[in-house]
Amino acid sequence: MIGEIIAIGDELTSGRIINTTSGFAARQLFAAGHEIVAMHTIGDAPALIGEALKRAIHRVDFVIVTGGLGATSDDLTNEAVSEALNRPPTLHRGILNKIRARLRGGTDDQALLEKLAWLPQGAEVLNAESRMAGYLLVDDATPIFFLPGVPAQMKELMVDHVLPCLAGWSSDKRHHFRQRVYRTFGLGENMINESLRHMEKTPQLKIGYYPVDSEVHVSLTVTGRNAEEADALFANADSSITALLGDFLYGCDQESLASVVGSLLLQQNRCLGVAESCTGGLLAGKITEVAGSSHWFAGGVVAYSNFLKERLLNVDSSLLVEHGAVSAPVARAMAEGIQRRAGVEVAIGVTGIAGPSGGTDKKPVGTVFFGLCIGGTVTDHLYTFSGNRREIQEISAQTALDLVRRAL
Numbered sequence: 001m002i003g004e005i006i007a008i009g010d011e012l013t014s015g016r017i018i019n020t021t022s023g024f025a026a027r028q029l030f031a032a033g034h035e036i037v038a039m040h041t042i043g044d045a046p047a048l049i050g051e052a053l054k055r056a057i058h059r060v061d062f063v064i065v066t067g068g069l070g071a072t073s074d075d076l077t078n079e080a081v082s083e084a085l086n087r088p089p090t091l092h093r094g095i096l097n098k099i100r101a102r103l104r105g106g107t108d109d110q111a112l113l114e115k116l117a118w119l120p121q122g123a124e125v126l127n128a129e130s131r132m133a134g135y136l137l138v139d140d141a142t143p144i145f146f147l148p149g150v151p152a153q154m155k156e157l158m159v160d161h162v163l164p165c166l167a168g169w170s171s172d173k174r175h176h177f178r179q180r181v182y183r184t185f186g187l188g189e190n191m192i193n194e195s196l197r198h199m200e201k202t203p204q205l206k207i208g209y210y211p212v213d214s215e216v217h218v219s220l221t222v223t224g225r226n227a228e229e230a231d232a233l234f235a236n237a238d239s240s241i242t243a244l245l246g247d248f249l250y251g252c253d254q255e256s257l258a259s260v261v262g263s264l265l266l267q268q269n270r271c272l273g274v275a276e277s278c279t280g281g282l283l284a285g286k287i288t289e290v291a292g293s294s295h296w297f298a299g300g301v302v303a304y305s306n307f308l309k310e311r312l313l314n315v316d317s318s319l320l321v322e323h324g325a326v327s328a329p330v331a332r333a334m335a336e337g338i339q340r341r342a343g344v345e346v347a348i349g350v351t352g353i354a355g356p357s358g359g360t361d362k363k364p365v366g367t368v369f370f371g372l373c374i375g376g377t378v379t380d381h382l383y384t385f386s387g388n389r390r391e392i393q394e395i396s397a398q399t400a401l402d403l404v405r406r407a408l
Helices: 021-031 046-057 077-084 093-103 108-117 151-167 189-201 227-248 257-267 282-288 306-313 317-323 328-342 389-407
Strands: 002-008 035-042 062-066 089-091 118-120 135-139 142-147 176-185 205-212 215-224 249-252 272-276 297-302 346-352 367-374 377-384
Touching: 002 021, 002 046, 021 035, 021 062, 021 151, 021 176, 035 046, 046 062, 046 077, 046 142, 062 151, 077 089, 077 118, 077 142, 093 108, 108 118, 142 151, 176 227, 189 205, 189 215, 189 227, 215 227, 227 249, 249 257, 257 282, 257 389, 272 282, 272 328, 282 297, 282 389, 297 306, 297 328, 306 317, 306 328, 317 328, 328 346, 328 367, 328 377, 346 389, 367 389, 377 389
Parallel strands: 002 035, 002 062, 062 142, 272 297, 272 346
Antiparallel strands: 089 118, 135 142, 176 215, 176 249, 205 215, 346 367, 367 377
């Protein structure tokens, strides 16, 4: 079935609170075989809420509405629904009795909270055991689910009530989806798009391109009339994309460069050590974000000054004088130094100019050297990156991981 999500609340449109409920709902619905074609965020404005509802009812199979169901004066969803759909407020005595029982005769709160028991005519309560129940309203044969804006309450109702309800609503309208995200490094968005463009002509395939920091992620969504068709289409598309992306594809879905490097090191029973200068510990930070990295990462040294490069990594002072701290010989020496000091098979050194100052004509800002040790073999690699300081540090750390990945 095709659906639309409407999130309501001034706290969302003002940016005070980040809307997480819409994303959760969309993911759950997608996994259940439904497709969300539109999402809207609207403030607590009855006229706008009503307009959005009336538009949605006539263009999709179902609507999910979150927020504005509370008892305070700015919770206006029910009033907006009653006005827009000509559904007068109706007292639900079951909800009212539960409110009164919980408050045990409290006067001020009771008068305020009894507002929760007044729902638009025709509303079917989703969870009769909760006073913040949420409800289903069917208008022009279109089911509209109204859920609380509080994430925990919304998620519970979504999983326990909305999804089962939709499953039995119209099974012939449900699609069979397969999805995968391909994570690439070192290849530009336009080049990837050019390589995969011919696949976009297949109507059952939807391909998206998303730059994420220094990476480009490619999403594949396959739609089939049944599970067998979806599986076959996905297998063919997955094989094609994997082949076309080649070595630039490092992983899928939730994998990171660091986690992939870790898996390779574990397979080979090796450990990694890192020596950083311009990245300032960012590389080690990415590595230690991976759970279980202690099994394959020995540690690292941030040697920002020449003094510490000499003292901690045994970089010869003559190399620093003759070639400068940002140079291939120093990057190699840093890698060799951490390899010896940490007693590891695999080591990488990073030294460069992240900016905004410090560049020269021969070594402009963005110049970064990498030294890589694998066993007894040492190589060096030069890259020139563009961007601000944070961007150069980010891509330098990722490049270090990618160099290790490719070498393994």
